[in-house]
Amino acid sequence: xxxxxxxxxxxxxxxxxxxxxxxxxxxxxxxxxxxxxxxxxxxxxxxxxxxxxxxxxxxxxxxxxxxxxxxxxxxxxxxxxxxxxxxxxxxxxxxxxxxxxxxxxxxxxxxxxxxxxxxxxxxxxxxxxxxxxxxxxxxxxxxxxxxxxxxxxxxxxxxxxxxxxxxxxxxxxxxxxxxxxxxxxxxxxxxxxxxxxxxxxxxxxxxxxxxxxxxxxxxxxxxxxxxxxxxxxxxxxxxxxxxxxxxxxxxxxxxxxxxxxxxxxxxxxxxxxxxxxxxxxxxxxxxxxxxxxxxxxxxxxxxxxxxxxxxxxxxxxxxxxxxxxxxxxxxxxxxxxxxxxxxxxxxxxxxxxxxxxxxxxxxxxxxxxxxxxxxxxxxxxxxxxxxxxxxxxxxxxxxxxxxxxx
Numbered sequence: 409x410x411x412x413x414x415x416x417x418x419x420x421x422x423x424x425x426x427x428x429x430x431x432x433x434x435x436x437x438x439x440x441x442x443x444x445x446x447x448x449x450x451x452x453x454x455x456x457x458x459x460x461x462x463x464x465x466x467x468x469x470x471x472x473x474x475x476x477x478x479x480x481x482x483x484x485x486x487x488x489x490x491x492x493x494x495x496x497x498x499x500x501x502x503x504x505x506x507x508x509x510x511x512x513x514x515x516x517x518x519x520x521x522x523x524x525x526x527x528x529x530x531x532x533x534x535x536x537x538x539x540x541x542x543x544x545x546x547x548x549x550x551x552x553x554x555x556x557x558x559x560x561x562x563x564x565x566x567x568x569x570x571x572x573x574x575x576x577x578x579x580x581x582x583x584x585x586x587x588x589x590x591x592x593x594x595x596x597x598x599x600x601x602x603x604x605x606x607x608x609x610x611x612x613x614x615x616x617x618x619x620x621x622x623x624x625x626x627x628x629x630x631x632x633x634x635x636x637x638x639x640x641x642x643x644x645x646x647x648x649x650x651x652x653x654x655x656x657x658x659x660x661x662x663x664x665x666x667x668x669x670x671x672x673x674x675x676x677x678x679x680x681x682x683x684x685x686x687x688x689x690x691x692x693x694x695x696x697x698x699x700x701x702x703x704x705x706x707x708x709x710x711x712x713x714x715x716x717x718x719x720x721x722x723x724x725x726x727x728x729x730x731x732x733x734x735x736x737x738x739x740x741x742x743x744x745x746x747x748x749x750x751x752x753x754x755x756x757x758x759x760x761x762x763x764x765x766x767x768x769x770x771x772x773x774x775x776x777x778x779x780x781x782x783x784x785x786x787x788x789x790x791x792x793x794x795x796x797x798x799x800x801x802x803x804x805x806x807x808x809x810x811x812x813x814x
Contacts, residue, residue: 485655520615742805
């Protein structure tokens with residue numbers, strides 16, 4: 409008859425390797441699912457703070473960071489209207505500014521109007537292939553959304569431009585873009601229009617020409633000096649951060665459940681859950697082994713008979729009354745093993761057993777152990793102690809007898 413194989417089909421090492429691969433793979437999937445938007449390269453051509461192209465604003469971000477200014481790029485829409493601290497720089501795109509007219513911008517905010525549009529280089533997405541002026545009507549529509557009465561103008565680059573920092577030789581590309589308006593408070597400009605204006609009664613500033621801040625414009629030292637001084641001028645404190653908004657250009661950070669789990673205040677619960685999962689996995693791992701077969705309801709063999717008999721004694725609570733019977737059984741067994749005459753009485757056997765020597769661990773002789781087993785024990789533990797002493801005594805005298813015969 410064939411024998412059923414109940415062993416595991418895999419070795420422990422194989423299972424460990426499989427589990428490791430599964431855990432690492434699962435972790436990689438979770439990381440990519442939660443952080444793939446953060447890992448994506450956002451430096452592609454355009455007029456946004458991540459772009460290093462000619463019309464991008466990453467140049468001013470890097471310039472300010474190199475000078476030790478606290479600078480960050482925001483991808484949270486609510487920071488346009490509600491933030492605790494910082495100057496917000498809003499670089500408006502020519503198209504896709506959304507509902508900017510419905511956005512109540514929180515002071516202090518610097519708005520930079522668009523001037524250029526272009527196409528992306530098909531061989532290098534980080535560069536502009538060519539650029540041209542944004543339609544004046546498009547920029548005028550943006551002024552209307554900002555509740556500014558006026559229009560833009562593109563004038564020849566003046567020799568000097570009046571600024572809060574004195575007359576400067578600013579050099580925008582091709583033309584200087586200015587605003588012709590009676591509602592804005594002029595802070596920098598020429599007789600032909602306003603380069604930098606401020607809304608009445610609000611710390612909302614509008615920079616007409618983005619060449620003062622974009623990467624191409626910063627190639628001129630005077631433009632770069634104006635940009636840095638402008639940032640100092642609109643801030644109230646040297647520690648106040650400068651925040652460049654990227655949400656109007658489509659770089660909005662969505663609410664991500666995976667990232668939220670590892671952010672305060674949920675990170676504690678997440679770590680506790682991971683620890684519980686690890687402990688459950690470890691408990692399952694250490695129990696790994698052959699499948700346990702279902703046994704018979706009523707087992708066969710001597711061991712089953714002994715177990716059932718012991719169970720009956722336990723259920724009837726008669727364990728402590730087994731001491732005299734165990735003593736009589738051990739007396740008969742030892743007498744048979746040492747070939748004592750069958751005619752000897754119990755007293756004679758006790759004298760004979762005493763002469764065989766004491767139990768080595770407790771030093772008790774047979775008569776002393778016999779006295780403790782003549783009546784019922786007080787409890788189960790006492791019975792077990794006395795029975796073990798008698799068992800060890802029998803084992804010791806048999807061992808000594810074997811050595812003597814040798």
